[in-house]
Amino acid sequence: xxxxxxxxQKLLDLLGHNEAPLGIYYTDVKPEGFGxxxxxxxxxxxxxxxxIDWQKAFGAFSCIIGNIRLARKKRTAxxxxxxxxxCMGGGYYSGMYAPYLDMNVRYVSTGMPGTxxxxxxxxxxxxxxxxxxxxxxxxxxxxxxxxxxxxxxxxPAEPPLVVVFFARPEVMTGLHNLxxxxxxxxxxxxxxxxxxxxxxxxxxxxxERRGQACAVIGGFDPSARKYMKADELSFAVPLGLYGKMxxxxxxxxxxxxxxxxxxxxxxxxxxxxxxxxxxxxTAS
Numbered sequence: 001x002x003x004x005x006x007x008x009q010k011l012l013d014l015l016g017h018n019e020a021p022l023g024i025y026y027t028d029v030k031p032e033g034f035g036x037x038x039x040x041x042x043x044x045x046x047x048x049x050x051x052i053d054w055q056k057a058f059g060a061f062s063c064i065i066g067n068i069r070l071a072r073k074k075r076t077a078x079x080x081x082x083x084x085x086x087c088m089g090g091g092y093y094s095g096m097y098a099p100y101l102d103m104n105v106r107y108v109s110t111g112m113p114g115t116x117x118x119x120x121x122x123x124x125x126x127x128x129x130x131x132x133x134x135x136x137x138x139x140x141x142x143x144x145x146x147x148x149x150x151x152x153x154x155x156p157a158e159p160p161l162v163v164v165f166f167a168r169p170e171v172m173t174g175l176h177n178l179x180x181x182x183x184x185x186x187x188x189x190x191x192x193x194x195x196x197x198x199x200x201x202x203x204x205x206x207x208e209r210r211g212q213a214c215a216v217i218g219g220f221d222p223s224a225r226k227y228m229k230a231d232e233l234s235f236a237v238p239l240g241l242y243g244k245m246x247x248x249x250x251x252x253x254x255x256x257x258x259x260x261x262x263x264x265x266x267x268x269x270x271x272x273x274x275x276x277x278x279x280x281x282t283a284s
Contacts, residue, residue, distance in 0.1 A: 001156045007246040008151060011178075014254040016266035017171045018276055022068070023151045023160025023239075024201055026095075026143025033077030033149070034070040036062030036086025047101050054103065062086025064094065065196035066227040068148055072166065077149035089195050093202040094146040095138040105129045120223065123193070132193060138202040139209055146201065162204045163242045165235040166228070170266040172217065174254055175235045179215040181252045182245045191217040196224030200236040208238040215241065229273075 012020060039060040046052050064080055064087065071078035085091040089108070092100045106112050109129040111119025123129045154160055165175060180188035192203055199218020207214050219225070219233035228234075237245065253259050270277035 001154055001159065004243070004246070005152045007249075011246060011249055011254075014249060014259075014263075015167075015171050015174045016263040016270075017165075017167055018270060019072070019166060021151050021163050021165045022072070022148050023154050024146065024148050024162040024164065024236075025154070025158060025160050026141040026146055027158070028144045030081070030145055031077040031079055031147050031149065033074075033079060033147075034067040035079040035081070036060070036067070036084050038084050039086065041083055042085060042088045042091050042101060043097055044099050044101060047103060052103075057088065060086060063196070063224065063227060064090045064148075064201075065221075065224040069227045071148065075150050077147050077153075079145045079147045081145045090197050092133070093136070093138060093195060093198045095141045095201070095205075096146065098137060098140060100133045100137075105133065122222070136192070136194060136198055136202045136206055138205050148200075160239055162201065162236050162238055164200045164237075166219075166232050167235060168229075168231045168269055169233070170262055170269055172233055172235060173262060174259065174266075175215070176217070178245050178249060178252050178254060179237065179241070182241065182248045183213050185213075187212075187214060189215045189217060191220070194218060194221065196221040196227070196234070200234050204236045204238050208240070213241050 008020065037060060040052055040057040042052065064078065067078035080086065080090055080094050080096060082091060082096040085096060088101050088104050091097050092104065105126050106119060107117060108120050109123045109126050110121060111117045123132060148164070151160065151163060167175065176189050180186060182188065190207070192199070194203055196218060199216050203216045207216065215235055215237040217233055217235055219228055267277040
């Protein structure tokens with residue numbers, strides 16, 4: 001695991017990026033860090049029986065991306081579980097329960113006429129939302145907790161399933177190019193519709209299960225933008241592909257003259273945003 005961390009630091013140096021990535025895994029052990037409080041337990045059965053207190057559920061809302069933002073600042077863990085969920089969508093997209101809820105379908109699409117739930121109108125119909133949720137259904141995991149924490153905090157006995165970067169477009173340019181270079185295909189990076197957590201947890205695992213080697217760019221969920229820095233996006237990649245990217249970085253465009261010009265813009269961006277940008281700075 002230390003070699004992975006060392007190689008990641010080398011990649012960060014090539015990119016000019018100053019924030020080390022996070023890893024995602026599942027465990028039965030509740031970590032220290034940021035997560036939702038115990039509240040409503042979401043399930044299709046409880047929904048059908050009218051047992052979910054929706055006022056309580058919405059009142060105790062807790063976003064995975066919001067908790068990740070706090071964890072990024074403190075370099076600690078963010079987590080979600082079935083019983084400590086905080087978000088019906090986040091629980092589903094992180095593999096904490098299945099199948100999805102009808103409320104989720106209607107809330108993200110056109111709402112429920114005659115009720116205060118107007119809907120987010122992110123998709124045009126309940127049918128289109130159902131198609132999305134069935135397509136992105138993540139593999140159910142054995143661990144009680146889905147944990148997102150700094151890559152350097154993992155061990156060989158408990159490696160991450162997915163590696164996640166948060167970065168602005170210049171850095172994203174390097175990651176995007178390296179992924180396509182590694183895969184050897186123009187389809188090495190995808191950016192499907194999804195919530196902020198869908199694109200860092202569900203989609204990478206779904207594509208890996210399908211045998212499609214690719215990284216996933218996200219951060220286009222309007223509801224999650226409030227928890228992200230201005231201009232930044234997410235870049236998530238299964239561990240197996242990430243290891244191959246590290247193996248290929250020395251022969252990639254990141255070591256060529258064109259990238260040197262882009263890297264100067266990376267450092268300029270960091271200076272503009274008050275995030276350092278001087279050569280020799282360490283990633284954190």
